[in-house]
Amino acid sequence: MKIALITGATAGFGEACAERFAKEGYHLVITGRRAERLQEVQQQLEQQYKVKVKTLVFDVRDKAAVETALGSLEDAWRAIDVLVNNAGLALDLSTIDEGNTEDWDTMLDTNVKGLLYVSRTVIPWMRDRRKGHIVNIGSTAAKTVYAKGNVYCASKAAVDALSQGMRIDLLPYNIKVTAVHPGAAETEFSLVRFKGDASRAKDVYKGFTPLSGKDVADVVFYCCSLPPHVCINDLVVTPTAQANAYYIHR
Template sequence: MQGKIALITGATAGFGEACATAFAAAGYHLVITGRREERLRELQQQLEQAHAVKVKPLVFDVRNRKATEQALGSLEEHWRQVDVLINNAGLALDLSPVDEGDPDDWDTMLDTNVKGLLYVSRAVMPWMKARKQGQIVNIGSTAAKTVYAKGNVYCASKAAVDALTQGMRIDLLPWNIKVTAIHPGAAETEFSLVRFKGDEARAKDVYKGFTPLSAKDVADVALYCCSLPPHVCINDLVLTPTAQANAYYIQR
């Protein structure tokens, strides 16, 4: 199988699905992962029909270390020639003061946003090291840069992504591996619907009065970061709507 390969986590919606679409259109073969098998299969069929690429779906939850290791360990040798890893799987749950937060929500956010990223990266990094090439793109958030009221644990999880990205960049430097963090601001995806646990009205209110980012906007930036010459690496990039200054200030 000739051509580059991108492995994208959380590809069933939002940034992950948009990244899969953008990278497939650019000629990348894809390994797409997520928990919702039907959505992964639909995306596989759609992208293989629209573009001359192969798509490998893997159904697992990045929070489960053994499942992650088994799924990625099952990949055939040609699928392990990963050029780009996009650690996108992540979520926010609830918006409560830290003293009123639900510890189950804390566990889900930390297990997905931090540990899931580590589990996937730990499986893929040796493949890149063996080839002395590759790029890891970690999807963070403006919440990594500016803590906001009631964001507490979510902000902490994305700050961890920021720190881990810096650590990866240092540790993988001898192997010529690029590591990039992309920190999007307000983007209209399933993010707020998940955060507010299906409350559509509350989720829509988040984006009232201004034009938010789209998932495609973020995917286009990710593709750009991965399209630069071999000697150029964007280490850290913050992306917001024009109406947003940081995680707290939005002009509505």
């Protein structure tokens, strides 16, 4: 059986990726902080696609929780073919001199350290099998820094650099690494960034058609469906109306 592990699978890109891989017959390990929501996703996918879905509830920022949860997986579930490091977030928009340092910690701990904690646990399993594919979800913010995006942009630039480093270090083990950098996508992203302000979140997508979670999940799966000798290292995907993190035609 093929197995995909997807972090942050309770909504947005993560949930869409879980559905896309389940549709293709992958069994899943899905993680997130919201136990009830994870259970809902599990039940839906198992019923609709007749695959096995295991849920692990933890915060990727918590190193001990990551190691304990993933360490609880039985040997059969450790044969992970695809790891999608999706868990991530942006918090607020503020200039560097007025930034909330707690928000900074949350973004860096989730987007960078959380990705590292999960990867550090899973990679040895892939290394031992001499196969696997890691997909790191970045952002156009990794490529183009925009006003008041400072720390979020830095965290996604780190994902970009880490993806390149992983690709180099894992070459001897036949492990693929792909960074997928989405542009404007209408998920819970802006609602989280603006701390529940639905009106402000909605305004982000006015005047153009943004990406959906499904659009990004389709791209992620495509990257993972290529022949064994083909690896997409780095991919930027945006709405047609968006050129980069800064330029959007509305």
